[in-house]
Amino acid sequence: TNAERNEEKTKKNHPDDMWWPENGEDWSDGEGGTDMDSGLQAMAEEDEEINVHNEETFGMEAPPSPPPPPPATPPPPQPKPRSPRRAPSPPRQKLQYFPWASSRQRGRSRGQRAALGRGQMFEDPAVMRIIEGRPSLKSLDSAIVDCGTTMYQRPFEDDVILLFFFFIQVYPPIVPRSPLFPRQPLTPRQHYNQTRAFMFPPTHPCPSTPQTPKMMQLRFGANSPRPSPFYSPSNPVQPFRYPGPATQLHPQHKRLLSQKQRKPEGWDPYCNLMTAKEKEWITRLQMIQLQSENPYLEDYYYQEYYRRIESKMAEEELGIRSKREPPKLTTPYVKKTDSYTPVVHIEGSLGQVAVSTCYSPRRAISAVHAYQKDTRLQRLDILNKIEKLFMVLLEVEETERMKTPLLSEAEERRLVEKIQRKVEHIYSQLQHHNPLESEGDFIPFLLVSKGKKLVARLLPFLKHDSALKILRVVTTNLPTLMSRDADETLPVLYPPLRNVIGGLAFSQLIGVLKDLTSLESLTTYECLELACQNKFGLSLLYALLSQGEKLLSSGVPLEPSIGDFETWTDIIFQVAGQLSQCSLVEPLLLPSNLLTLFCRYLDKRTVHQLKSNMESVTGCLALPS
Amino acid sequence: HQQLFEKHLVLLRDGRTLIGYLRSIDQFANLVFHQTVERIHVGKKFGDIPRGIFIVRGENVVLLGEIDMDKPCDTVLQQVSIEEILEEQRLQQQAKQETEKVKMQVLKDRGLSIPKADNLDEY
Numbered sequence: 001t002n003a004e005r006n007e008e009k010t011k012k013n014h015p016d017d018m019w020w021p022e023n024g025e026d027w028s029d030g031e032g033g034t035d036m037d038s039g040l041q042a043m044a045e046e047d048e049e050i051n052v053h054n055e056e057t058f059g060m061e062a063p064p065s066p067p068p069p070p071p072a073t074p075p076p077p078q079p080k081p082r083s084p085r086r087a088p089s090p091p092r093q094k095l096q097y098f099p100w101a102s103s104r105q106r107g108r109s110r111g112q113r114a115a116l117g118r119g120q121m122f123e124d125p126a127v128m129r130i131i132e133g134r135p136s137l138k139s140l141d142s143a144i145v146d147c148g149t150t151m152y153q154r155p156f157e158d159d160v161i162l163l164f165f166f167f168i169q170v171y172p173p174i175v176p177r178s179p180l181f182p183r184q185p186l187t188p189r190q191h192y193n194q195t196r197a198f199m200f201p202p203t204h205p206c207p208s209t210p211q212t213p214k215m216m217q218l219r220f221g222a223n224s225p226r227p228s229p230f231y232s233p234s235n236p237v238q239p240f241r242y243p244g245p246a247t248q249l250h251p252q253h254k255r256l257l258s259q260k261q262r263k264p265e266g267w268d269p270y271c272n273l274m275t276a277k278e279k280e281w282i283t284r285l286q287m288i289q290l291q292s293e294n295p296y297l298e299d300y301y302y303q304e305y306y307r308r309i310e311s312k313m314a315e316e317e318l319g320i321r322s323k324r325e326p327p328k329l330t331t332p333y334v335k336k337t338d339s340y341t342p343v344v345h346i347e348g349s350l351g352q353v354a355v356s357t358c359y360s361p362r363r364a365i366s367a368v369h370a371y372q373k374d375t376r377l378q379r380l381d382i383l384n385k386i387e388k389l390f391m392v393l394l395e396v397e398e399t400e401r402m403k404t405p406l407l408s409e410a411e412e413r414r415l416v417e418k419i420q421r422k423v424e425h426i427y428s429q430l431q432h433h434n435p436l437e438s439e440g441d442f443i444p445f446l447l448v449s450k451g452k453k454l455v456a457r458l459l460p461f462l463k464h465d466s467a468l469k470i471l472r473v474v475t476t477n478l479p480t481l482m483s484r485d486a487d488e489t490l491p492v493l494y495p496p497l498r499n500v501i502g503g504l505a506f507s508q509l510i511g512v513l514k515d516l517t518s519l520e521s522l523t524t525y526e527c528l529e530l531a532c533q534n535k536f537g538l539s540l541l542y543a544l545l546s547q548g549e550k551l552l553s554s555g556v557p558l559e560p561s562i563g564d565f566e567t568w569t570d571i572i573f574q575v576a577g578q579l580s581q582c583s584l585v586e587p588l589l590l591p592s593n594l595l596t597l598f599c600r601y602l603d604k605r606t607v608h609q610l611k612s613n614m615e616s617v618t619g620c621l622a623l624p625s
Numbered sequence: 626h627q628q629l630f631e632k633h634l635v636l637l638r639d640g641r642t643l644i645g646y647l648r649s650i651d652q653f654a655n656l657v658f659h660q661t662v663e664r665i666h667v668g669k670k671f672g673d674i675p676r677g678i679f680i681v682r683g684e685n686v687v688l689l690g691e692i693d694m695d696k697p698c699d700t701v702l703q704q705v706s707i708e709e710i711l712e713e714q715r716l717q718q719q720a721k722q723e724t725e726k727v728k729m730q731v732l733k734d735r736g737l738s739i740p741k742a743d744n745l746d747e748y
Binding site for chain 2: 268273274278
């Protein structure tokens with residue numbers, strides 16, 4: 001057949017070429033990187049070659065009659081054996097099977113140029129030629145060129161074939177026909193010839209700009225490729241490159257996939273219906289749509305899922321026994337709804353109140369007591385504020401994530417400024433909620449679960465002084481916070497506060513401890529007792545003591561204020577008393593240097609008792625083994 | 626026994642579940658299923674109807690996933706014969722239609738009507 005003849009010719013001309021280059025480098029190995037502008041001349045030369053070639057191959061045989069075109073597809077042009085490349089025949093049709101090669105590739109198979117733009121190509125899909133080279137867009141359709149040139153000028157698209165399938169978009173109703181179902185049956189080789197043009201070099205990473213569907217079609221090609229069967233039935237193992245370079249899978253996802261790949265595959269007689277190239281093509285097509293500059297924002301659940309898997313696996317590997325129970329889903333206890341009372345009497349009103357039911361829907365009188373309204377509105381106000389501030393926090397975290405070492409100095413500074421501004425905004429909003437309120441800074445927000453989460457996530461961004469302020473607010477109001485923590489979300493504050501504590505100087509630490517122990521109307525003992533009964537409180541206490549021990553043993557001059565050491569030792573004794581007596585709750589974290597601390601001040605027996613008491617709760621050693 | 630290659634499960638828009646070897650796919654999610662089996666679930670029972678080769682147009686696919694043959698199968702579902710499952714399904718459809726009828730009547734008595742899902746355009 002013609003195709004076969006063509007094939008041979010092609011092969012003859014280029015014995016060294018791999019038909020389907022396995023490695024990406026072959027895609028772009030250049031024979032003369034002529035750029036677009038000089039293409040025009042080269043085209044003209046090649047034109048002649050093609051003429052000759054076609055004459056030889058196809059002679060003057062009449063092309064088969066074109067099949068009736070579907071309404072959306074343009075009718076194939078009239079056969080013109082010698083039409084020049086840039087014939088005025090409808091450019092749209094020509095463009096449909098436009099060659100696809102980077103300028104560098106153009107040099108490769110010159111002798112094989114298909115009759116680009118000639119009618120022959122469209123008549124018999126069974127007769128396919130290798131298409132290569134890229135004539136200037138300008139010559140064909142000025143409208144198209146604009147898009148093409150602008151895209152071409154982008155630096156990262158230098159080697160990526162992008163432009164031509166814009167043309168497919170020129171007539172929108174066309175759904176690109178999949179070559180899997182051609183009008184006439186194609187051999188795989190012919191398919192390959194036809195659609196080879198549509199591939200683009202796999203090694204070139206796709207840019208990270210968000211892609212519109214149009215652009216994706218543009219740079220991707222509409223039809224799936226059908227390369228020559230490298231993987232014949234005798235070669236069962238599909239060396240599927242997984243994933244392709246254009247994919248942006250989460251590293252954990254990649255790892256999981258590669259693990260799966262390693263599984264030995266048995267022989268399946270049908271396993272090569274879809275070649276690896278095709279699979280990769282589809283995968284890439286799908287993945288391109290997922291590319292974005294901001295995956296954590298735009299594909300949050302996917303990213304979060306794999307991040308969690310990753311951290312879980314890391315934990316397992318390190319052998320860290322997770323002391324924290326997996327977060328339980330707490331459904332709030334919903335009070336049983338009152339049964340329907342047909343007659344409602346509200347104090348102060350005259351007569352009965354109209355109650356709406358499904359039989360008689362009528363607006364119910366909204367009788368709200370004055371003081372109730374106030375507190376409800378206040379709470380709503382706080383909730384509203386939390387939501388708004390959370391949005392700002394998300395922006396801050398996002399900006400933080402965008403800070404990579406690749407940024408320029410100015411860029412980085414700009415981002416840092418942005419972060420600072422927003423952080424300060426959130427901080428000031430949290431601090432001064434209502435000047436009339438007597439509850440104090442931050443407290444209204446800390447009483448709401450989401451507010452606690454907000455503060456916990458904000459703390460890493462705050463300067464030490466601001467963070468210290470929050471810590472002191474927490475310790476000063478610890479009983480209130482502990483008692484009004486129905487959802488038990490206080491522990492979420494523990495990790496960031498622990499970090500803050502880790503940066504405290506000795507006198508600052510003493511100040512915080514004083515806050516903890518000198519609450520109004522409570523003795524130190526009582527304060528500590530309260531703290532020890534609560535998971536968060538106890539953990540906080542431990543963290544503070546641990547920090548004290550760290551400072552003492554570090555040898556750094558402590559610069560204590562007057563009375564600091566007394567307070568310190570006093571608290572130690574009190575705490576020791578507490579810990580040895582009452583039953584302890586399990587802390588979030590048991591610092592390893594607590595016993596060392598106690599050893600400084602207490603006798604061996606007491607220390608031993610403390611040790612057993614503390615350990616019995618947690619089940620792990622209070623001293624590093 | 627361990628399977629050597631993965632089966633896929635696809636849920637179609639009309640509610641059918643197909644299981645088979647996914648041989649080909651394209652950018653529109655058109656699928657070629659080999660040795661397909663249509664699995665009908667009614668309550669805790671299910672039945673498989675062998676269907677051969679299935680070609681599914683992409684727009685009808687709701688979701689598609691690989692079946693992990695390695696995972697231990699500790700299902701409470703009970704496989705029954707085709708005739709039985711079809712009968713079960715018929716009964717299920719019948720019961721559903723009955724309740725639907727009653728519901729519509731009750732609503733009609735109250736002057737309300739809820740449009741049926743198939744009248745609404747999916748979007």
